[in-house]
Amino acid sequence: MEKIIDKVTSITRIKVNKCDIQKILASILRTRNFWGVLDLSNLPFNVVVQAVKELEKNGLLKLSNSYISLTKKGMEFCQREKITPPESFTCPFCQGRGISTEKLKDLLERFKKIVKDRPEPIIQYDQGYVTEESTISRIALMADRGDIQGKDLIILGDDDLVSIAASLSTFPKRVVVLEVDQRLIDFINSVARSEGFEIETYHHDLKNKLPENLVSNFDTFLTDPPETIAGLEVFIGRGLTALKGAGSAGYFGLTLIESSLKKWQEFEKILVGNFKVAVTDIIRDFNTYLNWDYLLESIRNDLPPLKRKPKINWYRSSMFRIETLEDTSIIPNEDVSGKDLYVDREALIYTKERWRDVD
Amino acid sequence: MEKIIDKVTSITRIKVNKCDIQKILASILRTRNFWGVLDLSNLPFNVVVQAVKELEKNGLLKLSNSYISLTKKGMEFCQREKITPPESFTCPFCQGRGISTEKLKDLLERFKKIVKDRPEPIIQYDQGYVTEESTISRIALMADRGDIQGKDLIILGDDDLVSIAASLSTFPKRVVVLEVDQRLIDFINSVARSEGFEIETYHHDLKNKLPENLVSNFDTFLTDPPETIAGLEVFIGRGLTALKGAGSAGYFGLTLIESSLKKWQEFEKILVGNFKVAVTDIIRDFNTYLNWDYLLESIRNDLPPLKRKPKINWYRSSMFRIETLEDTSIIPNEDVSGKDLYVDREALIYTKERWRDVD
Numbered sequence: 001m002e003k004i005i006d007k008v009t010s011i012t013r014i015k016v017n018k019c020d021i022q023k024i025l026a027s028i029l030r031t032r033n034f035w036g037v038l039d040l041s042n043l044p045f046n047v048v049v050q051a052v053k054e055l056e057k058n059g060l061l062k063l064s065n066s067y068i069s070l071t072k073k074g075m076e077f078c079q080r081e082k083i084t085p086p087e088s089f090t091c092p093f094c095q096g097r098g099i100s101t102e103k104l105k106d107l108l109e110r111f112k113k114i115v116k117d118r119p120e121p122i123i124q125y126d127q128g129y130v131t132e133e134s135t136i137s138r139i140a141l142m143a144d145r146g147d148i149q150g151k152d153l154i155i156l157g158d159d160d161l162v163s164i165a166a167s168l169s170t171f172p173k174r175v176v177v178l179e180v181d182q183r184l185i186d187f188i189n190s191v192a193r194s195e196g197f198e199i200e201t202y203h204h205d206l207k208n209k210l211p212e213n214l215v216s217n218f219d220t221f222l223t224d225p226p227e228t229i230a231g232l233e234v235f236i237g238r239g240l241t242a243l244k245g246a247g248s249a250g251y252f253g254l255t256l257i258e259s260s261l262k263k264w265q266e267f268e269k270i271l272v273g274n275f276k277v278a279v280t281d282i283i284r285d286f287n288t289y290l291n292w293d294y295l296l297e298s299i300r301n302d303l304p305p306l307k308r309k310p311k312i313n314w315y316r317s318s319m320f321r322i323e324t325l326e327d328t329s330i331i332p333n334e335d336v337s338g339k340d341l342y343v344d345r346e347a348l349i350y351t352k353e354r355w356r357d358v359d
Numbered sequence: 360m361e362k363i364i365d366k367v368t369s370i371t372r373i374k375v376n377k378c379d380i381q382k383i384l385a386s387i388l389r390t391r392n393f394w395g396v397l398d399l400s401n402l403p404f405n406v407v408v409q410a411v412k413e414l415e416k417n418g419l420l421k422l423s424n425s426y427i428s429l430t431k432k433g434m435e436f437c438q439r440e441k442i443t444p445p446e447s448f449t450c451p452f453c454q455g456r457g458i459s460t461e462k463l464k465d466l467l468e469r470f471k472k473i474v475k476d477r478p479e480p481i482i483q484y485d486q487g488y489v490t491e492e493s494t495i496s497r498i499a500l501m502a503d504r505g506d507i508q509g510k511d512l513i514i515l516g517d518d519d520l521v522s523i524a525a526s527l528s529t530f531p532k533r534v535v536v537l538e539v540d541q542r543l544i545d546f547i548n549s550v551a552r553s554e555g556f557e558i559e560t561y562h563h564d565l566k567n568k569l570p571e572n573l574v575s576n577f578d579t580f581l582t583d584p585p586e587t588i589a590g591l592e593v594f595i596g597r598g599l600t601a602l603k604g605a606g607s608a609g610y611f612g613l614t615l616i617e618s619s620l621k622k623w624q625e626f627e628k629i630l631v632g633n634f635k636v637a638v639t640d641i642i643r644d645f646n647t648y649l650n651w652d653y654l655l656e657s658i659r660n661d662l663p664p665l666k667r668k669p670k671i672n673w674y675r676s677s678m679f680r681i682e683t684l685e686d687t688s689i690i691p692n693e694d695v696s697g698k699d700l701y702v703d704r705e706a707l708i709y710t711k712e713r714w715r716d717v718d
Contacts, residue, residue: 098642278621280641
């Protein structure tokens with residue numbers, strides 16, 4: 001086992017421990033679906049894939065097409081180590097969000113109809129959108145926390161079309177979207193026109209500083225940041241720059257698939273140590289993403305299941321809520337250049353270019 | 360409004376902002392129950408009480424017996440400021456926990472029966488226990504996260520009797536309790552005897568260092584710490600000292616009633632900056648406390664509703680889950696002395712001694 005841990009750590013350069021390998025084996029005891037194992041393990045994609053590869057080499061599991069299962073040796077190992085399949089106690093009514101969309105049923109139906117012709121995710125902008133239920137749950141969450149009713153809301157990057165859901169809800173006073181993808185800008189504008197509400201859209205790359213007229217103008221921001229430390233820092237920093245001051249709120253997702261817990265800790269240190277906000281909520285698996293078309297072409301494909309499009313929604317993120325305090329840092333509103341906001345060792349897309357180097 | 364904000368800040372010495380006062384007024388639009396306002400405001404007790412006092416002096420609200428309501432002037436103010444009552448989107452099936460206890464229904468029933476004769480909370484140890492549903496939800500949460508099945512569990516202070524619920528569930532391999540109150544030790548021991556399971560109990564004050572034989576022995580700890588920074592640091596520190604290393608988990612509650620968001624941020628800084636753990640979950644209002652007998656004698660009583668025992672469960676806490684990493688700090692296992700772990704300016708009990716000074 002030590003050998004496998006060391007191998008996975010040295011190849012992925014993500015620190016792996018015994019519990020991680022146990023989690024992967026436990027997940028395989030629960031499901032034969034490879035993408036399900038990725039979902040259940042709550043570990044970086046690259047760690048799970050590499051560990052599966054090493055476990056296969058060591059005869060503990062076997063792979064065929066989309067399926068993964070333990071060998072006799074693997075089963076015996078699990079018995080010896082007392083590894084048992086994970087049990088879910090997730091509330092089936094809210095899918096574990098703790099938030100009900102029951103009061104927003106009509107909104108959900110209208111939203112579903114309107115977004116039918118939405119632009120599909122493209123690789124260029126690291127896109128991938130959440131289910132309609134996830135988007136409406138975000139509205140319900142912000143409403144539950146009092147962060148949207150009569151408030152000024154800014155969305156930083158909006159392939160999830162939260163701006164449309166928010167406007168349909170009639171909760172916010174003002175909705176502003178910054179988006180780099182002209183297709184989304186056009187779509188949001190055309191929906192706003194036909195539905196008769198106002199969404200202010202800015203064609204804007206968040207690498208560039210916030211338009212001055214938006215600085216310190218909002219009660220609430222929402223964003224789905226790229227998960228490098230630089231990306232998180234820039235996106236959340238822009239959000240904070242847009243907020244009015246103490247008592248404002250920010251919402252964003254963070255996965256365990258493209259972010260190790262080490263990265264979570266580093267980023268949380270930035271939130272509470274540098275930005276000086278309080279983290280008030282972290283809701284596990286709040287956001288469920290629909291599989292995006294470019295997935296398979298963007299990731300490593302050195303295992304059979306990685307060549308077949310997943311049939312389940314396996315990519316999920318936790319929802320963070322942060323709140324600004326009297327002494328929350330004012331972040332310089334500057335362009336960033338030269339920083340790669342999108343790719344680090346834990347990014348899905350990273351594995352495409354690099355796994356060959358080390359295999 | 361500025362005057363009220365300044366007054367509340369200067370008297371409570373807790374920094375108050377405009378949004379805070381708005382939250383209090385919004386809560387009064389939702390409920391006439393004074394304790395309900397304390398629950399809904401999500402602000403420190405002393406801030407709400409002092410703000411209510413100032414708002415009453417300024418003619419925005421009135422108090423009578425247990426009730427609180429806005430005056431005409433108060434209603435007009437809310438209209439002008441577009442303050443609307445908070446709306447709940449809490450999932451009614453899991454009470455917002457995201458965790459279902461459906462699979463543990465029998466456990467809940469057995470637990471309820473067994474704890475009927477439990478010792479009542481006493482002021483000496485800052486006690487106050489959670490509902491049986493909250494305790495069983497903790498078991499379900501730990502089970503959902505894979506932190507209890509076949510694991511070694513330590514409970515640091517157990518007036519909630521989590522050790523009994525955990526043992527009844529048969530999930531953990533080992534259950535250890537450290538508890539300063541001999542009554543609870545006796546109760547837990549007698550239940551363990553009559554139910555025929557083993558709970559290792561230690562009569563122990565957490566100000567004193569962890570018994571050496573318990574250091575680095577556990578997969579999971581759970582505690583309900585006193586909410587001073589010193590108290591949080593000592594209790595969570597002891598928990599971490601008890602854990603085996605990377606991939607272990609800790610659970611504890613934190614309120615918005617005795618901890619301002621400023622304190623949350625400071626404490627979160629300790630967690631991720633000093634202890635170097637990752638915060639993986641923060642679940643709002645996970646724990647609901649039953650009203651404890653000594654409440655009224657332990658708090659300020661300078662408003663009529665503060666003289667009447669609450670009829671609703673108003674005191675709730677968020678549930679934190681933390682996970683240890685490779686580089687989580689090893690905390691010196693030492694006695695602490697001279698530190699007051701139980702009382703700071705935000706503690707309920709603080710208001711008893713001090714409100715007179717400033718009124």
